[in-house]
Amino acid sequence: xxxxxxxxxxxxxxxxxxxxxxxxxxxxxxxxxxxxxxxxxxxxxxxxxxxxxxxxxxxxxxxxxxxxxxxxxxxxxxxxxxxxxxxxxxxxxxxxxxxxxxxxxxxxxxxxxxxxxxxxxxxxxxxx
Numbered sequence: 749x750x751x752x753x754x755x756x757x758x759x760x761x762x763x764x765x766x767x768x769x770x771x772x773x774x775x776x777x778x779x780x781x782x783x784x785x786x787x788x789x790x791x792x793x794x795x796x797x798x799x800x801x802x803x804x805x806x807x808x809x810x811x812x813x814x815x816x817x818x819x820x821x822x823x824x825x826x827x828x829x830x831x832x833x834x835x836x837x838x839x840x841x842x843x844x845x846x847x848x849x850x851x852x853x854x855x856x857x858x859x860x861x862x863x864x865x866x867x868x869x870x871x872x873x874x875x876x
Contacts, residue, residue, distance in 0.1 A: 762866075763816035765837035765845045771806040772831045780831055780853075780873060781811055783822035787848035789814040815844040822852035824876040832858075833871040842869055849873065 769777045791812045835842050849855050853873040861868045
C-alpha cells in the first residue's frame with residue numbers, strides 16, 4: 749500500500765486506538781505515553797505526567813492515540829520493569845500503533861481478541 753492508499757484507507761476506518769497501562773510505575777507510564785506522543789497525536793498533553801492514585805485497586809492510565817499521521821520515530825526509552833499494555837481499536841490502527849512502539853521498546857504480543865471491526869491486543873513492552 750502506498751502513502752496515498754494508506755491516507756485513503758485511514759479516512760474510511762477509525763484511526764484511534766485506546767491505550768491502557770495498568771500496575772506499572774508512574775515513570776514507566778510516562779515513558780510509554782511520551783513515546784506514543786512523539787509518533788502520533790494524543791489526547792494527553794506533553795506536561796500531563798501520570799500520577800499514582802491512592803486506593804485499594806490498581807491504577808490504570810489511559811490515552812486515546814490517533815495514528816492517522818505518523819509524526820516521528822520515537823527514541824528508545826528506559827523502563828524500570830516490563831509494562832503490560834492493552835490496545836483497542838480498528839485492525840489497521842492497532843497495527844500502526846504497534847509499529848510506532850517498536851523503535852522505542854522491545855514489543856512482545858501476548859494475545860489478541862478479534863472482533864468484526866476492532867481488535868484488542870495485549871502487549872508487554874521492555875527496554876531495548
